Amino acid sequence: MRFPYLVVALLLSSLPVFAQEKDDASDFQFHTPENWRGEVIHLPPGFAKDLEWNGVESIKFAPGMFQPDSESFFSYLLVFRLAADDDISEKAVSEQILVYYQGLAKAVMGGKGKAVDTGAFSFEMAKAEADADTNPTAAKDAEVSYWVGTLNWVEPFATQKQQALRIEV
Secondary structure, eight states, X not given: OOOOEEEEXXXXXXXXXXXXXXXXXXXXXXXXXXXXXXXXXXXXXGGGTTOOOOEEXXXXXXXXXXXXXXXXXXXXXXXXXXXXXXXXXXXXXXHHHHHHHHXXXXXXXHHTTOOOOGGGOEEEEEEOOOOTTTSOGGGTTSOOOOEEEEEEXXXXXXXXXXXXXXXXX
């Protein structure tokens, strides 16, 4: 069985992200294969108003993102460009990722007329060693932390079933 996979990048920025238009990807670009599609939204998103981060989310979905039989089911790249004063300590990252996915599941399932117990969701994360290929060359002088974790939740889009989502931050 394939393990769903997500990479999350957290970038702190002192740029005025709040003055940007909703569809503006700002000056940050990241590349994925041509057949990956994406979107940009402001943080906190409408589905997770309790999220304590402010900024912009850029997301790109693998072609089979919403197809349970696909090798790329629920695989995507998510970049949060956050305000410079947002907390990205290990504790805060763990808490905010859980808040984000609890809100996402509740909103999507609610839109389908279904309830979900988001209190049963859990996210365990631990610091990991990054290899030379993990850190972007543009960040070679930046402080980079690397964590891996597993989100246990109910995938709300296609299966509405329990899912263990591997997340690299």
